[in-house]
Amino acid sequence: MNATQERLSEWTRTHGTPASRTAAARARREEIARTSGDPARLVTEARPRFDDGEWTDADRADREARAALARADAALDGQDADAKVLEASIALRRAERLFRAVEDAHRFVLQASENAAAEVAAAQAEIAAALEIAADRPTEVAPDAAERLRAAAADLRSTAERRPRAAIEVVARVRETRDEVLGEVPSARRRLEAARAALSGTLACARAAVAAAEAFADARSIEDRLRLDAARRELAAARSAQDAFQALASARAAWHAVTEG
Numbered sequence: 680m681n682a683t684q685e686r687l688s689e690w691t692r693t694h695g696t697p698a699s700r701t702a703a704a705r706a707r708r709e710e711i712a713r714t715s716g717d718p719a720r721l722v723t724e725a726r727p728r729f730d731d732g733e734w735t736d737a738d739r740a741d742r743e744a745r746a747a748l749a750r751a752d753a754a755l756d757g758q759d760a761d762a763k764v765l766e767a768s769i770a771l772r773r774a775e776r777l778f779r780a781v782e783d784a785h786r787f788v789l790q791a792s793e794n795a796a797a798e799v800a801a802a803q804a805e806i807a808a809a810l811e812i813a814a815d816r817p818t819e820v821a822p823d824a825a826e827r828l829r830a831a832a833a834d835l836r837s838t839a840e841r842r843p844r845a846a847i848e849v850v851a852r853v854r855e856t857r858d859e860v861l862g863e864v865p866s867a868r869r870r871l872e873a874a875r876a877a878l879s880g881t882l883a884c885a886r887a888a889v890a891a892a893e894a895f896a897d898a899r900s901i902e903d904r905l906r907l908d909a910a911r912r913e914l915a916a917a918r919s920a921q922d923a924f925q926a927l928a929s930a931r932a933a934w935h936a937v938t939e940g
Contacts, residue, residue: 700764701755707771708751715778718744721785729788730841736891737784743895744777780894787887791843795850798880799838802850805873806832809857812864824860831856844887851881855931874923881927882917885934889914892937910936 718741725734751770754763806828813824821827831853838846854877858870865873889910896907913933920926 704751704764704767704771705755708748708755708767711771711775711778712748715744715775715781718778718781721781725785725788728841729792729843730839733788733842733844734784736894737781737788740777740780740784740894744774744781747771747774747777777894780890783887783890783894787883788844790883791847794880795838795843795846796840798850799835799846801876802853803832803835805857805876806835806853809861812861816864819864820862821860827856827860847880848884851877851884851934854881871923874927878923878927878930881930881934885910885914885917885930888934888937906936910934 718737722734722738722741725737747770751767751774754766754770756763810825810828810832813820813828817824834849835853838849854873858873858877863870889907892903892907892910896904910933913929913936917926917929917933920929
């Protein structure tokens with residue numbers, strides 16, 4: 680009995696009393712609500728400017744974050760102190776993650792809107808040049824190079840002003856297609872220039888995809904969680920890589936890890 684009491688006393692000294700843990704959870708709830716600002720306003724700002732698909736993730740994250748706060752409030756009003764603090768803590772972590780996802784999604788679409796037109800124009804010129812290479816050196820590129828490049832050009836033409844996020848994603852995929860079908864036919868210098876041009880947009884897509892996957896990760900399968908862990912590792916590698924080729928390869932791997940499968 681004495682040993683049990685001692686372990687209980689030690690646990691209480693480490694984690695605090697039920698009342699102090701409840702108070703800490705309530706304080707955490709208020710801090711999250713305060714620092715999150717007004718995420719719904721960000722969604723409201725995006726609605727008239729962009730098509731629905733551009734802000735759907737932000738809207739969903741905002742609604743689910745508010746629901747998580749409501750669950751935390753309900754738990755903290757419950758009777759079982761230890762159980763309610765645990766439930767509230769889980770809900771608060773989810774709310775914090777989702778509120779951050781609203782900001783991430785809003786930031787991505789705004790940055791995309793500033794860069795999409797220039798990125799699409801640059802990619803169109805790159806695909807036109809790639810088609811010339813494919814026509815001049817058909818035996819040195821992928822057998823279906825011209826077909827895939829023409830499809831890429833069509834995808835670029837289909838991008839719309841009100842869908843800047845989608846446009847940036849199209850540009851990133853088109854550039855990946857270009858690199859796949861041409862292989863090492865372009866000179867080393869041109870491949871390096873292409874990698875540097877593709878890196879920022881692909882990295883932005885990867886960051887946005889990983890952030891969205893993290894925000895809605897609670898109900899995911901083991902396979903999805905493993906892919907998310909892999910994406911995080913690849914994203915970290917892309918950010919730290921000094922070599923443009925390696926950074927681009929890691930950014931693409933991070934993006935694919937959470938958007939495919």
